[in-house]
Amino acid sequence: MTSETVAVNFGGSKLAAASANQQQKVADVRPMAVSVRDYGMGTMSKAEMVTAAKAIMSPTKANQIATIIKGVMSQGKVGSGVFIYEQQVRPRGATRDMKLSWGVTVTETGHVFAGDPKVVDPDPTTVYMLYTSLAAEAGLPQTWTYADAGVLKWQLRKLDGTPATAWTTINTGGAFDESGTDSEFKVNCLANKLTSGCPTAYVDAKALMAETASVSAMIDYVRKVAPAYNESQDPSTGETIYQPQISVSYDRREYDRTGCSSGNFRNIGRRGYTLKTTVDRYQMVETDSAATRVNRFEGSSISPTENFDVSKTLDMTSQSLSNQVIDSFSNALVPSSSVLGLQYMAPITTYSTLSNANNMRLESTQSDMAMSWVPGGNGTYSLYLGTIADNYWGGYGAVYDRSMTFNISNKDLYSKFTLAQASFDDWLMLQVNGNVAYVGPYGGDRLSTVSVPYTYCGGDWGCETAYELKVQYGANAFGWPELSTNWSLGLNVDLRPYLRAGQNTIFMRTIVAGRGEGAIRIDATSCLAD
Incomplete structure (x- = not known):
């Protein structure tokens, strides 16, 4: 054992305190016998450790140590002496050393x-227990039960209330509900089940404190x-009417867009009585x-036992x-403000099962056709279709047919689908x-x-019927191929009346004389984002 003389001040003690330069450590020559035992690693509870330590750290041992302290005190001018013993231990149920x-x-x-030793x-913890009575007062329907009724839940928490463990849930079937005239009896059983008449099949606070240190x-x-209840008066009889307060919780509100301003509105939630x-x-x-x-x-709180799941097809936007x-x-x-007892209303989650506008799936069987669907931002797009070079095709009155297909999930998604430009020869x-x-x-x-017939007359052979190649573009409208x-024409031809849900086909015919080509641009605007 070593000792140290230190300066102290107990508020005007008559004893003179040793000054700082008088502090010293001296080795005591007398034997200091303090028994030390092994308490195991997580094998003994805190209470068991204290009981075992008290057998060693007894009043007899305290007097023996006090005799040694008095001997040390007599060597210098000191007014008191203190002996402190500490040993690192790990109680059963603890996750840390104490x-x-x-x-x-x-x-x-x-x-x-x-x-006594302690x-x-x-980093101490406390046991937090929550018990909810199984039986609600008369007035609730038989089919409505209170959430967690008859359930005992507990968890460890820090002293500041922060959870240190997850919840442990035990369905007691109402074992700790009030019974008889003693309203405190079952609560006392939750604290310490050793009381006569307590349910013994479940944990109590006393045991949990011991087991979790x-x-x-x-x-x-x-x-x-x-x-x-809401109270009202029957005007015809003057009797007071007690109407249970309804509570409604809209836990999910979903809007599945089926068009630019239409969709399916789904509300999922719970309804029940407001409970005190x-x-x-x-x-x-x-x-x-x-x-x-x-x-x-x-x-x-709300009695959360009756669920609802309702849907409605609407011509509205999610914002409205x-x-x-x-x-x-x-x-x-209805407006949410008109719902009596509204406890909670979830925000709207908007989605669409439709393919978005950027999923056109362009396809063509002609390798000399360039195709592209180019987003322009803010829901605008441009569709390009045409030959890949100037004067690509040749012939006189030669006909070049090209086609492509694309997919539209819902044509109403497009507020614009317009032939905006045509370039051809x-x-x-x-x-x-x-x-x-x-x-x-x-x-x-x-x-x-x-081939348009015409009569040719001249020379000695008279008149003959001949044929010339023409381009027909109307019932009685013809023109020369060349x-x-x-x-390169800017156009504004609305193509939406010709669209349909699913696969669509664009067919483009170009007639050239000499050399030529053909290309188009379609501008589109969709209400679905990319």
């Missing part, structure tokens, strides 16, 4: 003080659950045999539905799903080459 501590104090008058936790326990006992709850709070420390009530709370819900009883769309026709949408450069309702012009 200290077994014991001390002996000798005063200036020679009196000796020694308490196990000190540097916790310093205290807190019990919240949900004592009473009763429906809340009474919760008593009890506390106890590890040395207590019973818990003490420290507070009472009054609150309300932000404060709307579907009434769980009438299935009508010499003639061009565009069809969408077999419908003629454009003939250029002079308009018309068809485009083909025909127009000697590279056309």
Whole structure:
């Protein structure tokens, strides 16, 4: 044992304190016999450790140590002496090391003080228990039960209330509900089940503190659950009417867009009575045999046992539905402010089972056709279709037919699908799903080459019938194949009337004389994002 003389000040003690330069450590020559035992690693509870330590750290041992302290004190002018013993231990149920501590104090008058040894936790925990009564007061329907009714839940928490473990849930079937005239009896059983008549099949706070090496326990006992009522008076009889308060929770609101401003609105939630709850709070420390009530709370909650799942097809946007819900009883769309007892309303989750506008799946069987679907931002796109070079095709009155397909999940998604530009040499026709949408450069309702007869007279042989190649673009409209012009025309032809859900086909016919080519650009606007 070593000792140290230190300066102290107990508020005007008559003893002169040693100055700092008088502090010294001296080795005591007398033997210091303090028995040390092994408490195991997680094998003994805190209480068992203290019991075992008390057998060693006894009053007899305290007096022996006090005699040695007095001898050390007599060597210098000191007014008191203190012996401190510490040993690192790990109690059963603890996830951390603690200290077994014991001390002996000798005063200036020679009196000796020694308490019992203690196990000190540097990061203490408390046991938090929550029990909800199984039986609600009369007035609730038989099919409606309170959430967690008859269930005991517990977890370890730090002293600041932070959870240290997950919840452990035990369905007791109402074993700790009030019974008889003693409203505190079952709460006392939750604290310490050793009381006669207590249910013994479940854990109690006393045992949990011992098994988890916790310093205290807190019990919240949900004592009473009763429906809340609105009072009104029957004007015909004057009698008071008690109407249970309904509570509604809209846990999910989903909007599946089926068009730019249409979709399926789905509301999922719970409805029940508004319930008044009474919760008593009890506390106890590890040395207590019973818990003490420290507070009472009054609150309300919803009886969450009747679910609803309702849907409605609407011609509205999700933004216009932000404060709307579907009434769980009438299935009508109503403002949320009109729903009595509205406890919670989830925000709207918007999605679409439709393919977005950037999923056109362009396909063509002609390798000399360039195709592209180019997003322009803010839901705008451009579809390009055409030959890949100038004067790509040759021939006189030669016909070049090209086609492509693309997929649209819903044509109503497009507020614009317009033939915006056509570039060709010499003639061009565009069809969408077999419908003629454009003939250029002079308009018309068809485009083909025909041999047109004419009568030729001259010389000695008289008149003859001859044929010349023409381009027909109307019932009685013809033109020469060669127009000697590279056309590049800005257009505004609405193609939406020709679209359909699913696969669509664009057919493009180009007639050239000499050399030529054909290409188009379609501008589109979709309400679905990329």
